Amino acid sequence: MSCQLTIRRATVEDAPYIFSIIQKAFKEYSKMIGQTNLEALSETVEDIAKAIQTKTVFVAVMNGNIVGTVRLSIDGDEAYLSRFAVDSDSQNTGIGKSLMNEVDAYLKKMNVKKVTLHTSSKHDVLMRFYYGIGFYVEAIETDRGYLRARMVKEYR
Structure with missing residues (x-):
């Protein structure tokens, strides 16, 4: 049996599945960084549905199941x-x-020159992942009560 992965734009109907993935992933992230008041964990299915309508949200689908997501504001x-x-x-x-x-492909098509994200600077696995795909640390911030790396990737 082969596993087929597709990446597509999210639809409002995907919101409950995206909610489940975000809750599970960010609870683990929260434990790893020792921070419990993450904004992502207070989001509702309705909040996610609204984000799908107002922002760009992608989902990864494997064998019919949503297994990943990412959100962009341009x-x-x-x-x-x-x-x-x-x-x-x-x-x-x-x-x-x-x-x-x-x-990357979408942002280049939209003529975006720079994408920014935040992640815990203590989460070495994520830091290495982002470095490996071309991001660099632009600043370290403490505005949320923990050390967050503001990471940037530039497109030319």
Whole structure:
């Protein structure tokens, strides 16, 4: 049996599945960084449905099941990436990289010059992942009560 992965734009009907993946992934992230008041964990299915309608949200689908997601906000030639999550049972299988490749292609098509994200600077696995796909640390911020790396990737 082959596993077929597709990346597509999310629909409002995907919101409950995206909610489940974000909750699971960000609870694990929260434990790893020792921070419990993450904005992602207070989001509702309705919030996600609204984001799908007002922002660009991609999902990774494997064998009919949503296994990953990422959200983009575009403002002119800059974008902000958030809610990047892959189901824990599907991590380290290339799904995250496939999602980010789709993000790259989309942002280039939209003539975006720079994409920014935040992640805990203590989460070495995510830091290495982002470095490996071309992001660099632009600043370290403490505005949320923990050390967050503001990471940037530039497109030319």
